[in-house]
Amino acid sequence: MGFEGKIALVTGGSRGIGKSIVLDLIKKGAKVAFTYLSGEKEALELQSQAASMGGDAVAFRVDVGNFEDAKRMCNEVVGKFGRIDILVNNAGKTRDKTLLVMEPDDWNDVINTNLTGMFNVTKNCIFHMLKNKSGRIVNLSSISGIEGLPGQTNYSASKAGIIGFTRALAKEVAAYGITVNTVAPGGVKTAMIEGMSDKAREALLATVPARRFCEPEEVANVVAYLADESPTYMTGNVIVLDGGSGIG
Secondary structure: OOOOOOEEEEOOOOOHHHHHHHHHHHHOOOEEEEEEOOOHHHHHHHHHHHHHOOOOEEEEEOOOOOHHHHHHHHHHHHHHHOOOOEEEEOOOOOOOEOOOOOOHHHHHHHHHHHHHHHHHHHHHHHHHHHHHOOEEEEEEOOOHHHHOOOOEHHHHHHHHHHHHHHHHHHHHHHHHOEEEEEEEEOOEOOHHHHOOOHHHHHHHHOOOOOOOOEOHHHHHHHHHHHHHHOOOOOOOOEEEEOOOOOOO
16 A cells, blocks of 8 residues: 555646645655646646655646546546556536526536536546556545535535445446545635635634634545545545534
């Protein structure tokens, strides 16, 4: 076990949770390919940061919602590194509105990135894992996909879909030595939380028994565990990081 010599692909890796995952995998010795759609500056800075750590990270500008884009990128990663051992489906977006005022584009854009994007990338990577009879797939969902949150029918639907996708695929590929698991964080201290008003942030924090938001590094630690140390018998699971807010 261990990340030395392992090849990881992280979607949406240039900022927030994805960036923490990339850096954590680099620290642990993996070579990492990561995707971004906007924010080229952040992506190039992350490449440089990885290099300064003695690691190897390569950025790919990809619209994961486009099947051919995802196919090209997966083939390029395999062409450069020889294989893909770990896939972390993290790319996602929000367009929060109540259903009454939500436009079809708001729905389609979120579903296309969060759910169809995961299909596109996984579909184009799974062949290589099946051929090698090994692999770790970790998908990022959310408590929004478990509990449903008002103003997030599109986001909640996409994140609930990720959980269903995880459980179905886990059953398909378990016999080939491939695990598929999901991490479902609650409020994570990223730009989205920091951009909330003080009142909204305090109201959200009041629902969390731990009385703090999740750190991106905590999500990265769980992803790393599922990507390497967890037993191969552990598959199709949803690991919730919510500070106790889901306790009945």
